[in-house]
Amino acid sequence: MAFFFLSSSSTFIHPQLQHIVAKMSLFDALLFYVIHFVDKLGLWHRLPVLLGLAYLGIRRHLHQRYNLLHVGRINGQKYDTKTVSYRTADGTCNHPHDHLIGSQGTFFGRNMPPSTSPYGLMEPHPTVVASKLLARKKFIDNGKQFNMIACSWIQFMIHDWVDHLEDTEQVEIKAPEEISSGCPLKSFKFYKTKKLPTGSNSESGSLNARTPWWDGSVIYGNDMEGMKRVRTFKDGKLKISGDGLLQHDEKGIPISGDVRNCWAGFSLLQALFAKEHNSVCDMLKVHYPDLDDENLYRHARLVTSAVIAKIHTIDWTVELLKTDTLVAGMRINWYGFLGKRFKDFCGNILGPILTGLVGHKKPRYHGVPYSLTEEFVSVYRMHSLLPDKLIVRDIQSTDSEDKCPPVLEEMLMRDMAGKEGERRLSKIGMEQMLVSMGHQACGAVTLWNYPSWLRDLVAHDSNGEDREDPVDMAALEIYRDRERGVARYNEFRRNLLMIPISRWEDLTDDQEVTEALKEVYGDDVEKLDLLVGLHAEKKIKGFAISETAFFIFLLIASRRLEADRFFTTNFNSKTYTEKGLEWVNKTETLKDVIDRHFPDMTRRWMKCSSAFSVWDWEPNPESYLPLYLRPAP
Ligand code: HEM
Numbered sequence: 001m002a003f004f005f006l007s008s009s010s011t012f013i014h015p016q017l018q019h020i021v022a023k024m025s026l027f028d029a030l031l032f033y034v035i036h037f038v039d040k041l042g043l044w045h046r047l048p049v050l051l052g053l054a055y056l057g058i059r060r061h062l063h064q065r066y067n068l069l070h071v072g073r074i075n076g077q078k079y080d081t082k083t084v085s086y087r088t089a090d091g092t093c094n095h096p097h098d099h100l101i102g103s104q105g106t107f108f109g110r111n112m113p114p115s116t117s118p119y120g121l122m123e124p125h126p127t128v129v130a131s132k133l134l135a136r137k138k139f140i141d142n143g144k145q146f147n148m149i150a151c152s153w154i155q156f157m158i159h160d161w162v163d164h165l166e167d168t169e170q171v172e173i174k175a176p177e178e179i180s181s182g183c184p185l186k187s188f189k190f191y192k193t194k195k196l197p198t199g200s201n202s203e204s205g206s207l208n209a210r211t212p213w214w215d216g217s218v219i220y221g222n223d224m225e226g227m228k229r230v231r232t233f234k235d236g237k238l239k240i241s242g243d244g245l246l247q248h249d250e251k252g253i254p255i256s257g258d259v260r261n262c263w264a265g266f267s268l269l270q271a272l273f274a275k276e277h278n279s280v281c282d283m284l285k286v287h288y289p290d291l292d293d294e295n296l297y298r299h300a301r302l303v304t305s306a307v308i309a310k311i312h313t314i315d316w317t318v319e320l321l322k323t324d325t326l327v328a329g330m331r332i333n334w335y336g337f338l339g340k341r342f343k344d345f346c347g348n349i350l351g352p353i354l355t356g357l358v359g360h361k362k363p364r365y366h367g368v369p370y371s372l373t374e375e376f377v378s379v380y381r382m383h384s385l386l387p388d389k390l391i392v393r394d395i396q397s398t399d400s401e402d403k404c405p406p407v408l409e410e411m412l413m414r415d416m417a418g419k420e421g422e423r424r425l426s427k428i429g430m431e432q433m434l435v436s437m438g439h440q441a442c443g444a445v446t447l448w449n450y451p452s453w454l455r456d457l458v459a460h461d462s463n464g465e466d467r468e469d470p471v472d473m474a475a476l477e478i479y480r481d482r483e484r485g486v487a488r489y490n491e492f493r494r495n496l497l498m499i500p501i502s503r504w505e506d507l508t509d510d511q512e513v514t515e516a517l518k519e520v521y522g523d524d525v526e527k528l529d530l531l532v533g534l535h536a537e538k539k540i541k542g543f544a545i546s547e548t549a550f551f552i553f554l555l556i557a558s559r560r561l562e563a564d565r566f567f568t569t570n571f572n573s574k575t576y577t578e579k580g581l582e583w584v585n586k587t588e589t590l591k592d593v594i595d596r597h598f599p600d601m602t603r604r605w606m607k608c609s610s611a612f613s614v615w616d617w618e619p620n621p622e623s624y625l626p627l628y629l630r631p632a633p
Contacts, residue, residue, distance in 0.1 A: 012036075012037075014499050014500070023066075028062060031058045044056070048629075049325050049628055056325070056329055057353075060555060060558060062497060064555065070109055070371070072198045074101065076100030081569075087213070089227040090211060091104050094564060096363065102211065102213050105209065106207065107196075108164070111374075111375040114485030114486075115485050116487075125175075126475035126482075127176070127475045129475070129520055129532060130183075131179050133447055133535075134447065134450035134531075135452065136384075136451055136452055137448045140444045142442055143614075144441065145319065145613055145614075147441055147614045147615070148438075148442050149438055150316060150320070150613075152266050153316055157312060160214065160215070160308075161210060162208055162376070164206050164209065164377070166192065168191065172187055173475060173479065185471070188471045189469040190476060193206050194207060206374070208372065214308070216257070216305035218270060234293060235285060236299075238274040240274050246267050253419065253464040254270070256274070260464060262417070262421070264416045264421040264425035264433065265390075267425065272430070277301065281297070284577060287579045288579075302575065303576060307584055309560070310334060310588070313333055314588065315590055317330050317553075318610070320544050320612075321542065321543050321550065323633060324627060330557075333356065334356050335355070336354045338354050358571055359568065359572070360562065361569060362568060363567075363568045370563040375487075378481050378484075378486045379548070387413060387442060390416050392407070392408045392432065392436045393407060393432065394408040403616050404439055404616040411424060431601055434598070435605050438606065440614070445534070447513060447516075447532070449535075455473060459471050477531055481529065488527065489501075491526070492533075492548065493548055496551050509538060517536065534548055589610060590610070590611040
């Protein structure tokens with residue numbers, strides 16, 4: 001217990017954090033002391049790379065100790081990991097001792113206890129929060145840092161990991177009269193989140209309808225039925241159209257692993273990775289002609305899922321959090337501190353820090369069985385990334401001087417969603433859509449940037465069918481966090497060992513924002529909704545998201561890799577095949593995947609370093625200083 005340590009330092013530690021620190025071991029309390037000191041100076045992201053990494057390492061350790069809470073019972077069975085050396089359709093048989101952990105339909109875990117907020121579900125009214133603080137006034141973009149491929153990518157990942165199971169009972173939210181004239185929907189109906197007793201205590205929890213593993217279920221499906229829908233059952237391959245895009249069923253719904261709330265950009269990525277899967281099958285068949293359909297499918301799924309996870313780790317995240325420290329941190333997660341060359345040569349022989357989380361001998365759970373969490377879902381509420389229009393570019397332009405293809409047409413995002421979006425995508429074509437999205441900046445995660453078209457949205461059910469009642473997504477998201485007992489912003493920060501805010505000026509320097517926050521929440525900073533706080537928070541230079549959201553990522557991004565048997569014990573040539581593992585090792589970025597399928601496209605149209613930043617951006621400047629020795633930004 002850190003009691004004695006704490007009593008001598010109680011003036012140093014923020015009073016609202018003392019009760020949390022009092023429960024820590026002495027060693028952890030000491031570590032907390034270090035990061036708290038750095039936090040008080042607002043310093044970690046201004047430190048040289050090595051010190052920044054040390055700070056993040058300590059923080060991640062503390063979050064692994066104090067921010068992983070299991071929900072529900074552990075009631076799976078033992079099984080033989082040797083006979084199940086592939087990713088199953090429903091995510092069972094990944095945890096080595098319990099076949100159910102991480103499978104479809106298990107409980108969301110938590111990163112902190114449910115909210116203790118005294119405020120009710122409607123306080124302040126969700127439509128008031130949506131109208132006064134979220135609704136887009138004028139589109140604010142992310143500059144050149146993040147493009148529409150990056151925006152679609154994260155939806156592609158969300159649909160791999162999470163979706164809350166709904167109840168059959170509906171709720172209706174009616175906008176209060178004083179605000180209703182400014183709301184696209186005066187009232188809207190939606191299904192409650194399904195709550196079930198967890199069995200381990202009196203509390204209830206909610207279920208994840210998807211498999212939380214990083215298993216590519218967004219293209220392979222979340223259960224046996226979904227998996228059968230997407231497979232050709234010939235040479236291990238997935239169904240795909242002659243034009244390279246997804247096939248559709250008789251109702252016009254795409255045939256892919258997840259089709260809920262899809263839009264053209266999202267289904268484009270599903271098609272690209274179905275193509276990638278099929279190329280892996282072709283390659284494996286050449287090298288291992290004895291493999292049958294089932295084994296080709298299983299190996300190709302392992303390889304493609306690992307390629308997706310790698311791109312997310314060392315390409316997408318690095319563009320999202322564009323700083324030297326994060327480049328180093330994310331590469332350490334995959335390759336370890338000693339880097340790619342050492343790992344390629346020697347393998348993962350020196351443990352997770354030196355040779356990476358991937359390929360480590362055993363999965364690591366930090367004492368808590370794997371699941372994704374309620375708080376993780378909440379920090380990924382980033383619908384402000386979506387613009388109002390998609391700008392289609394003309395890639396047939398013959399002007400060789402063009403750095404950026406000329407604009408052909410602007411299409412409303414509303415028309416790019418669902419079946420209509422699929423029809424339009426097939427006219428645009430895969431290459432043109434990739435180049436167009438590559439050249440368009442996505443929206444910034446900030447207040448007053450929530451797309452208006454999402455405030456009157458025809459959402460889909462899990463089969464991709466349109467729902468009868470349109471929803472106001474901005475108001476619904478505020479309601480969802482409260483309904484699911486996710487802590488409000490300040491409690492969330494305290495639970496993440498961050499210094500809470502005491503006044504609006506601690507959150508933002510923007511006077512206009514402060515006034516709007518006061519109008520909705522008065523002077524009560526404890527009332528502030530998480531989503532609003534995350535969008536209002538002053539950002540770290542280079543970060544496209546808030547620091548508060550980032551600390552959840554710091555914990556979960558590592559966990560998705562280190563808890564997965566197929567990224568640890570079974571990340572080897574025996575499970576993946578030698579050529580399969582080589583495929584993963586040689587693929588570093590999304591650009592590599594695009595190059596593989598469209599060899600001329602990036603040469604002609606992509607100037608920047610990553611496929612996730614706006615393609616006519618300058619490439620990252622060369623630095624002759626080794627990454628770990630780079631100074632403070
Ligand atoms: C055209 C694009 C998109 C549409 C139409 C869409 C629509 C929706 C809808 C209808 C829901 C369910 C709302 C509810 O009942 O609670 C949802 C949930 C969600 N969306 Fe999106 N979305 C889109 C893109 C994105 C993007 C780019 C992100 C970025 C991170 C994102 C993140 C999420 C998250 C985290 C959830 C919560 C999932 C859960 O409750 O388990 N979505 N979206």
